[in-house]
Amino acid sequence: MRSIAVAAFALLIAAPALAQEEAIELKKAPGLDKVEGNCAVCHSLDYIQMNSPFPNAALWDAEVTKMIKTYGAPIGAADAAAIADYLKHNYGS
């Protein structure tokens, strides 16, 4: 039912992220900043680890597209490509 604007939420998580989420350690590789800056607006990044390493490149592409097209994530084409590449190279099959 409720929702808030992106800007407001970005401000909230710009302060240290939710307590426990600090324990999540994604692989340090090109594109991680785009993952943290975009994906973490709506969900913790353990979603990525949880769904690994079985997705192939096409599946990770489809996931990024789903987040944009179905869930309305405001991610530009360049960031989307960087995110998909990061996922495929670090958490794909």
Next chain:
Amino acid sequence: MISRRRLLEGAGVGAIVAGSGIGLDLLKASAASLDLPKGLPSGLRAEAVLEALPGKKPLIKLTYRPPNYETPIADFRTAITPNDAFFVRYHLADIPDVDPKTWRLTVGGDGANGRLQLSLDDLKAMPATEVAAVCQCSGNRRGLVEPHVVGVEWGYGAMGCARFKGVRLKDVLDKVGLKKEAIELVLDGADGPVLDKTPDFVKSIPVAKAIEDGLVAYEMNGAPLPHFNGFPARVIVPGWTATYWVKHIISITAATKPFDGFWMKSAYRVPLGRFPLLARFPSQDTDSNTPITEMVVNSLITSHDDGSNVKAGAPLTIGGIAWDAGYGITTVEVSTDGGRTFTAARLGEDLGRFAFRTFSLPVTPSAKGKLTVTARAINKVGQTQTAELIQNPAGYHHNVMHTVTLNVA
């Protein structure tokens, strides 16, 4: 929304944990001690930890935000799952702390003759009823599906059974009066998406099912609903998967047309004819798929962890729970020879047709080595569990017979 207060409190705790090696060591230790089923994705097995949400005991954390936490198998040794062990599942991360004093449930819609708002006191003043019922995520055991499908990679614990007390949906609807054209009830909770453009989690159920079994529950096992299980009130749809049990319910809308929101039209669907389900949701059918409805018959061995050590010649009891969509469990059979032969187990107390039913079978392992124990449940309409997964795109309805291997020494 996630309250600013909770975020800041959380940040404080995080700083403490991050700043002390002890905290992180503890987190890692709890991950190591989890020993999750090997069939789960390795990424999940590496990141899952035992962790307690406010008001909960430590549960298996799959994701922090939105929170998805499952119940360890050891907490299913009784037919009723304690509130603090009950699993937590959210799709979207904007979860408000609902103030019970200002909370209102709005009932209306074009399929209703009137519209009204109920306070929590109004609801509690109405005739109450209680039902012990299994609340199970459609995707329970998704993580065990091979080949893996994307989603929350649940093991065995995205379920629980509680005594839910509340008001019959029928009585709530009688207050406004339903038109005969009403076909679905559209259910919305106070929680929602972080972004405006993300589809809010809104579900619908057939009016007939709602009237027959539905409840607006405000108590669970004799206590107010835990925050993370839908405080102050949630819809209970006994027999049907938890996707319809909308938490923090604030609006029930009687509709004369099929509701076409994302979480009905696109999500929570199974291929038409793939599963032997009797309960249907015809107003939502397409040519190729149908909404998930009732739970499939299932069981779980809870007395022994997979890989446990037992002694040759020493009697032990294999135990667990069985459940279905409310037809009623008639038999649970246990095999100790890898599925070649099965013996009927003793059924425990019957808490009602929608509840977990415990089972037990005394066994004395004679030979040293591996003892493969498998359970399968059978219900009143003759349904039983499968030996192999019935494939479907979203990994729903996993009711492959559960097997644990014991080391007899």
